[in-house]
Amino acid sequence: MATDLRLMSERFPRASAYNPAWVIANSMGSNALWIAEWLASGMELKRDMRVLDLGCGRGATSVFLAREFGVRVWAADLWISAAENIQRIRDAGVEDRVMPLHVDARGLPFAPGYFDAITCIDAFSYFGTDDLYLNYLANFVRPGGQIGVAGAGLAEEISGAVPEHLRGMWTQDFWCLHSAAWWRRHWERTGIVSIDAADSMEEAWKVWLEWQETAHPMNTLEIETVRADRGRYLSYIRMIGRRRADAKLEEYCWPDSMRSMPVEYKPVGLLRD
Numbered sequence: 001m002a003t004d005l006r007l008m009s010e011r012f013p014r015a016s017a018y019n020p021a022w023v024i025a026n027s028m029g030s031n032a033l034w035i036a037e038w039l040a041s042g043m044e045l046k047r048d049m050r051v052l053d054l055g056c057g058r059g060a061t062s063v064f065l066a067r068e069f070g071v072r073v074w075a076a077d078l079w080i081s082a083a084e085n086i087q088r089i090r091d092a093g094v095e096d097r098v099m100p101l102h103v104d105a106r107g108l109p110f111a112p113g114y115f116d117a118i119t120c121i122d123a124f125s126y127f128g129t130d131d132l133y134l135n136y137l138a139n140f141v142r143p144g145g146q147i148g149v150a151g152a153g154l155a156e157e158i159s160g161a162v163p164e165h166l167r168g169m170w171t172q173d174f175w176c177l178h179s180a181a182w183w184r185r186h187w188e189r190t191g192i193v194s195i196d197a198a199d200s201m202e203e204a205w206k207v208w209l210e211w212q213e214t215a216h217p218m219n220t221l222e223i224e225t226v227r228a229d230r231g232r233y234l235s236y237i238r239m240i241g242r243r244r245a246d247a248k249l250e251e252y253c254w255p256d257s258m259r260s261m262p263v264e265y266k267p268v269g270l271l272r273d
Contacts, residue, residue: 007020032060032121035122039240048072049072049116050117054105058080063088076105112139117148118141119148121149129186134192138192146243147240151237152236153179163233166229168221179200180237193247205230208226209223
């Protein structure tokens with residue numbers, strides 16, 4: 001029987017064991033398993049840890065983390081319903097380890113310090129650039145627990161006009177993309193986490209290009225743009241931080257529209273005596 005060599009990579013041996021048709025069908029944007037394997041290589045994921053996989057999309061990363069590391073995963077996403085994701089989870093044989101939820105990243109229904117780790121693959125830029133968001137998210141991981149995010153980003157910041165070779169692909173959502181150095185500063189200045197990793201994937205543009213040419217060969221605009229850029233700007237970035245035990249989290253500035261202010265009511269007379 002002929003072997004399907006698509007998406008086989010020595011850089012990502014764990015991900016290479018998965019059916020390429022399954023990976024393509026269940027990834028949104030980048031190759032979710034390649035990014036997840038790269039992120040996990042810098043994290044301390046151990047069996048039976050509670051992990052929040054935030055912005056899990058179609059759940060491929062949640063299935064991957066559960067199968068490869070034996071962790072228990074809460075697969076949370078806004079765009080893909082839990083009803084749809086539970087079918088993938090069952091088919092993958094990890095229903096006992098992956099719990100799908102349909103939630104907004106700014107309205108998480110979890111107890112403080114509930115998770116041992118939080119991951120986010122190719123989604124964090126959509127909400128994590130908010131100056132207050134790390135203060136909110138860190139509440140849900142135990143002190144000493146890791147928060148790891150990875151996905152599309154920039155090798156260096158664009159300080160002026162968008163370079164000519166990027167303009168055809170550059171839609172408004174691209175403004176949320178930043179470099180690893182930008183993310184390091186964004187997190188480090190808060191004092192909430194200590195930084196374990198802040199880097200760009202080596203030759204990320206080749207990985208990006210291989211994925212697009214394999215999974216989306218008709219997407220000629222993106223393929224030609226990535227090929228022209230050759231890693232000057234477009235990249236994959238990774239940030240891993242560890243919640244500091246002494247970090248002070250401010251409840252009053254959490255971006256959760258359903259959270260009430262932690263203020264005790266004390267009755268005071270309405271009128272003058």
